[in-house]
Amino acid sequence: MDSGPALRVENSATLKPLCRKTYVLDTNVLLHDPTAVNAFKQHHVVIPMTVLEELDHIKDRRDKTVSREARIAIQMIDKVVDMATPQQIQEGVEVPGSEIDGMGPGTLAIFPDQLLGDNTDVPFLDGTTDQANDNRIINVALRLQAENPNEFICLVTKDINMRIKAKGSGLLHVEDYRRDRVLDDIDLLAKGYEHIEGDFWSTISEVDTLREGDCTLHRVPRASLPGAYANQFLYDDQDFMAFVKRVDDEHVYLRCDSRDSLMNKRFWGLAPRNLEQAMAMALLDDEDVDMTVLTGPAGSGKTLLALAYGLHAILEQKKYSKLIVARSTPPIAEDIGFLPGTEEEKMAPWLAAFDDNLEILHGTDESCHGSIDYVKERANIQFKSLNFMRGRSFNNAYIIIDESQGLTQFQLKSVISRVGADSKIVVLGNLAQIDNKYISPLTSGLTYLVEKGKNYSHAGIMHVNGIVRSRLAAFAEENL
Template identity: 70%
Template sequence: MEKIFVLDTNVLLHDPMALYAFKEHKIVIPMTVLEELDTIKDRKDKDVSREARIAINAIDAVLSDASPKAIQEGVDIVDAKGGSVTGCLAIFPDQLISHDNEAPYLDGSPQQANDNRIINVALHLQTHNDGKYVCLVTKDINMRLKAKGSGLENVEDYRKDRVIEDIELMSKGYETLEGDFWDRVETVKSVQKGKATMHVIDRAILPEAYPQMFVCDDGDFVGLVREVDNDSIHIQQLSRDRLMSQQLWGLTPRNIEQAMAFFLVQCDDIDMTALTGPAGSGKTLIALAYGLHAIMEEKRYDKLIVARNTPPIAEDIGFLPGTEEEKMAPWLAAFEDNLEVLHGHDESPYGSIDYIKERANIQFKSLNFMRGRSFNNAYIIIDECQGLTQFQLKSIITRVGVNSKIVVLGNLAQIDNKYITPVTSGLTYLVEKSKDFEHAGIMHVSGIERSRLAEFAEENL
């Protein structure tokens, strides 16, 4: 059956290259969507405006040489990599829709929401394309409800960005086995590589294993998967006691998840670490402690860059005065709090914090101003990533230069983007796509160590 997909504006903002995600089918973009993209491309929000411009350029790349008639009927979408046709793209002039026919149109007057006019395009195509599958694709839940209530038979969320169907299936960076690990192993080959003891076992024992995944049992065994091939797994044996006795900038782990996170951020061959977990689990504190240790004691990096996304609501209170660091202060207060934790017992805590910020060359950045830059010899912490799309996170990760390490932090229970859910978050996408990369590590820190009240609130409120 031929399928016709009508795309909402938020789909193109979420994934500007969504045109190439529908394979051999027809994509219809209502004129109202182009008008919305035109308005959004000039917004002060640099993230959204940039994605709008990329989406417009992608549409223009397909339609630029076509005639007006061909644009309305459909122009082939050619895959730039393989040169094959992956479907066709058409623009629908929804301003010409008449209300005097059989389609159950919503009010499409200029006084009504643009959503109604986009829904009307799908209703029109459904009425005039018998036997074809016509579907509206939008990330707006209320718009999906309105479309179904208006009689549109097929309405979907944009699912290409979903790497898992249930957030419970997201990789945690470790696997806990019941009983004794060695009871599962029939044959093993152990070799010594430097100071590390490596065990080569049958892959069938851990079929879901991936590089840098920890393996624990109910006893004292802790191992780290270093290599995975078709038939075997190479596991580095670790000491649980040594993991728990690690120390970074005066900080020691309080549970095994924190201990494993300590180990990951210190690995020389890991360029990116993604730490997920609830509020109060110690993600930020661990990332910051290693950054100070690596810069001040090991002299491994030249600077520590701390960045997070400023929410759109920030524009409503106007422009804050001062430098970029001073403007970012309200949203990076969590790092100031963690610096106080690390130096709270000093004789002069605030003097120590100011000294550390200067000597460690700590720079506070907004993600809105990181595009196009390259960070070399830097340790980078990106906080509150759960509200970013996969496209936004990709544009940040590609900024990491030579001799640099990046730590990505996020709590999927605190998403404040209305178009993003835990399964469609860029953080979830990053975790699932990077887990097989040998130079990336992931860890879900589940224990809440902030306070007993914080633990109660996270679990019960």
């Protein structure tokens, strides 16, 4: 009797099941991103008691930046463990909103590392005075790895030396915190312009022209310029120069410009010395651009351009009522309160570059210092520390944020969210001069802002190249 056709069995590839991992967080991760407890989705997050103790000390510091972030991190942890019992907190409490398909929610646990002691079966770093806290956090990861040999246990820290120590102590998995990375290579960072080799129009298959108000736009297929974004400049080796007005799913809309007209722009008597400066000046003067981000090496003219436009816009065009210059005080001066004088006088040592640039703009005046004082008063120039800008709102103001490369994305967001109605903000930074030990060019808030801002129709990006200080400065930037 025929039992029917035989079943045909084929080999099929089986998907590897998602592995639930355990991540032990260092204090600097929570200071870098206070919302980090929500970043690990379905995985298990462990926060050693030592981290909570460090956050407790930091939240009362005079440094308003890190103390605020410590408090936010503590509040984020409290939201998760608020109603849990001590046993649940040590085993793991579900993190709301961390579910993904096929896996349950992630969990957050507090590890009482003050109970850990030397154990001959587990590597143990002693509590020497200088390294006690780092060692206690590493010990937590080592203990979890010893107790769960078949699980993925990973220490996450932004401290390079701590990562080396952990690996040297036998910890198999140690990582930097990478959630804030928007690029794999800093060379891929948007520059605000694209140079097309040869003749641009020879690369375009079709184009049509339309009129919008007093502006003529050329519409080309998006496939011809797949990397284009709003407020980007395009130029070729011929005479072609264009500005990307907007982009949609199918087309890129270009406004043709002239290099001569860009190079003939003037702000407060300042003329561009290269094409990148000219393009930056065009972005600064664009009514539709609320935020301009200028990156580039020291001496490329970023600060001078931003300041010259501010004086032009306030004193000649009457667009804004005040010019606010702000930067974060360096770590060596965590609290400017010890310096004498008003807030502006306290900030003077960190904002001397603006006085230098005012001298450049008025150096030929008969009374240079008299002109500078007069301009400061007329333009209502105010110097602020970023540490004291939070909680305020600035309306009808032209705002310059200097030395932004040392800020985290969280810090930059909190500053930009202060910008009020009828205001423009200019963010300046040089990714080659980061003095924050936990920030690299890839994780800088400036890099994050450039990559996120390029897709916003009211933001402009420009990398200003070319050293214009002196031939010696150019040599130092390129070779030393």
